[in-house]
Amino acid sequence: MNSFLHVTLAAVLAMAATSASAAESGNPDRGATLATQGDGSGAPCTACHGADGAGNNAGGFPRLAGLDADYLFKQMVDMNAGKRTSPVMQPNIDNFDEQQLRDLAAYYAGMPVPKTSTATSVDASVMAMGSKLVNEGDWDNYVPPCSTCHGPGNHGVGHVFPAIAGQHPNYIRSQLQAWQNNQRNNDPNQLMTAIAERLSQEQIDAVAAYLGSQNATNP
């Protein structure tokens, strides 16, 4: 089992390195079946991420629907490789082979983006701080605006920079903390580590609330 996993992982990583597009090689129909069946030992994806792929804020389960296929694929590969630690998530995909992960990624990427923006009860001043960080940054602390990398409206750019607008606040907060706590070490060239580790707890709460309130789709 162990050596089987080893071989599979090596193959997955090699494939990831050659940047074959998951969107091209994944089969969304097979992905749909896998999402309801699970990997045999774990829970089906739908149990946490929902039938519409919208996830939910209370559980800290991210929205997957409409995210870039290559991005989703890479995250699952990175979790299985231990570069991104999640004891809740990783056991659900550890028996899948590379093709199955591509199928799942293609399935979620092709789903319509649900309206996930989370209404918040936070103070207007917290929202203002979040808005400022996201759109103007905090350059005196060398934090560029999030939108510089995550794109117009923070709807994501290409295969590398994921959409974060309309993502659930609890999930955004947990990811920024995961970078600070060395639980997430999978970002290319530490581009996101650099940003996350410069944010204060207050700023993390503010960007999470603000981004969560934004529309996940283009207006």
Next chain:
Amino acid sequence: MTLKQTLSLLAGLIVASPVALAEPEVPVNLPKFKEGQYVHHAPTVEDLKNDDSINPELKKVILKGRDMFMNTQQFRGKYVFNDLNCKSCHLGEGRMNWSAPIWPAATTLPDYRGKNHHVNSLEERIAGCFSFSMNGKPPAYGSDDMLAMVAYHQWLAKGAPVYEKNIGGRGFSHLGREAPEKLDFERGKAVYQENCAICHGENGQGQRKDGEVVFPPLWGDGSYNWGAGMTRVFTAASFIKNNMPLGKPGSLSDEEAWQVANFINSHERPQDPRYTGDVKETREKYMNFHKYTNYGTVVNGTLLGDHDNTGTKPFLKPDVLRPRTFE
């Protein structure tokens, strides 16, 4: 307290205060200021809002200038003919030390500039970046748009001493003018692919989303032209060292910064507005500038700049670029 309790308490502490305890994984490595230098802390928009000494009408004009600086693409086809904004090179709203903060132009000009051999005004300095860096056509001298830009520059200089020239973090030249290493295209290309292509693209074309430029191009028609300060390898090397990859200033070695600066400036871009019709002649004529560029030299078998291509700009030289004699 049992050992187990102590351990879990310790673990709790480590998780609770990771930032305070740990050295940053990606430090912000900017050069130190030199003894005796004037170091400016340019005001922020917050400061502007709270500053009762500034007339509300002036505040509006300053903010208009700021908006032009941040989103210069709103004047695409009018003042700007490439994919850049002023803030693409003057990061952090033009306020940041080590990213050629723009306010020193307001405290040191009018002054003589070697680039055009005459005494220049602040408007003329701004016009320079429009003409070369933005491959464009500057707003007319004295126009409302030009006044708004000037107001933004001058306000950022608030509190700085006039004519002080020993300014910390000014310009892009802290690596000096002469490359310490032998510059090699292939070596620069390797640095590029490893550190820059993820944002600026395999072919330096940049990346767009929903029609907006997200990551600006580094060569080709959408980039700065052959007369722009950034084409000088030493200027680009210092810019890159202290500003790129975005969010990781000072992470490249000096050698990597020089090599990649040479690499991006070994590609084609729109013609120098001072072009005489002959690239060799133009290089000779502006040798004080072009001795630092690859313009008019042969790279990988191609003579760079040997063309009439002005990008999407339908003319070569904006009218405002002219000599002054004061006679």
